[in-house]
Each structure stands twice: as structure tokens, then as C-alpha cells.
Amino acid sequence: MKFVDSISRIILRCVAFFVLEPRLKSGQWMIPASVLDRLRPELDDLFSMHDKAKQMFSELEICVTCSGVCCMGGYSRFTVFDHVVHLLTGLQKPPEWTYRLYPFRSYALNRFDEGLCPYLDLGKGCTLSYNNRPSVCVYWVCGKMQKVLEPAHEKMLIELRRRIDTFHWKVARALLLGGMKRKSRSKGA
Ligand code: SF4
Ligand code: SF4
Numbered sequence: 001m002k003f004v005d006s007i008s009r010i011i012l013r014c015v016a017f018f019v020l021e022p023r024l025k026s027g028q029w030m031i032p033a034s035v036l037d038r039l040r041p042e043l044d045d046l047f048s049m050h051d052k053a054k055q056m057f058s059e060l061e062i063c064v065t066c067s068g069v070c071c072m073g074g075y076s077r078f079t080v081f082d083h084v085v086h087l088l089t090g091l092q093k094p095p096e097w098t099y100r101l102y103p104f105r106s107y108a109l110n111r112f113d114e115g116l117c118p119y120l121d122l123g124k125g126c127t128l129s130y131n132n133r134p135s136v137c138v139y140w141v142c143g144k145m146q147k148v149l150e151p152a153h154e155k156m157l158i159e160l161r162r163r164i165d166t167f168h169w170k171v172a173r174a175l176l177l178g179g180m181k182r183k184s185r186s187k188g189a
């Protein structure tokens with residue numbers, strides 16, 4: 001099952017990187033409100049898993065004593081799927097830097113400086129809610145955390161990633177099957 005999940009994720013990342021994200025970055029495509037409305041009910045399941053993840057990570061009490069090593073390095077962690085969540089939640093100040101995450105070696109290839117993620121408030125943690133964080137920041141587990149995870153935590157993380165993937169697939173299908181429209185050109189352009 002893990003192998004199937006891995007293949008599914010690679011396909012998903014490639015669809016995002018090679019098809020959906022270039023359209024979004026070009027500024028020539030948009031996602032109509034009717035498509036967003038169809039996707040909105042899917043947030044309930046995703047957000048209920050985010051709540052469980054938040055509870056689990058806070059009970060583990062590891063991140064509070066850490067300087068946020070995983071938030072270091074200025075690079076985009078956001079994908080088109082996170083962008084859709086931002087549209088659906090009406091995030092006031094969505095990230096400007098990019099919505100394009102390389103399917104492989106994303107940390108190295110997306111990195112643009114040695115600084116910190118702009119959403120990190122040093123000593124306090126992430127300033128974005130769980131629901132508006134990049135997906136990778138919701139399920140990511142560092143080596144230090146990995147050592148203290150019990151079987152129940154591992155099970156929860158597998159379920160979390162599957163439910164995130166399920167949401168991403170629903171978005172990918174909706175956008176691929178006519179859910180992105182070319183913006184009409186203004187007259188005289
Ligand atoms: S996931 Fe690991 S590196 Fe990131 S803040 Fe938590 S303990 Fe620190
Ligand atoms: S979005 Fe939040 S959790 Fe993710 S790297 Fe930035 S500060 Fe860390």
C-alpha cells in the first residue's frame with residue numbers, strides 16, 4: 001500500500017508542477033467561483049484531520065522546545081493545492097513568492113536564500129493556521145520527532161497523508177477537467 005501511495009504522490013506532484021502550477025504562475029488562467037464552490041465541502045474532512053494533527057503534535061511537545069529547524073531556508077513550500085485552500089478560506093495575505101514546488105528535491109531547487117520562512121515568528125512558531133499552512137508543514141516529521149513516535153502516532157500520520165492526498169486528487173481532477181479557465185484578453189491587447 002505504501003508503494004501505491006508513493007506512486008500516487010509522484011503523479012500528483014507532476015500534475016501540479018508540469019500542468020497546473022505553470023498555468024497559475026502565468027497569470028493567464030483562473031479558477032472560476034463555481035469550481036471553488038464545488039470543492040468547498042471537501043474542506044471539512046481535510047480540516048478535521050488538521051485538527052487531529054495539531055492535537056497530536058501539541059501533545060508530543062517537541063516543537064515547542066525546538067528553534068524550528070524545519071522552518072529554516074527561504075524557499076516556497078506551497079503548491080497549487082495550498083493555493084486552492086487559500087482561495088477557499090479567503091486568506092487575506094496569500095504568499096506572493098510562488099506556488100510552484102519541484103516534484104523532487106524541492107528543498108534544494110526551490111530554495112532562494114539562507115534565511116527563514118517568512119511565516120516563522122522566531123520563538124513562537126508558525127504564524128499561519130494549520131489550515132493555511134503548506135501541506136508539507138502539516139505532515140512533516142523530523143528525525144528527532146520520528147524517534148519518539150509510537151505506533152498510534154505513525155498510524156495517524158499515514159491516515160493524515162492519505163486524506164491530504166485525497167483532497168489534492170479531488171482538486172487536481174477538478175482543475176484538469178475544465179476547472180481552470182483562460183482569462184479573457186482585454187480589448188485592444
Ligand atoms: S518538526 Fe522537528 S525540526 Fe520542526 S519544529 Fe518540530 S521538532 Fe523542530
Ligand atoms: S509555513 Fe509555517 S510551518 Fe511551514 S516552514 Fe513556514 S513557518 Fe514553518
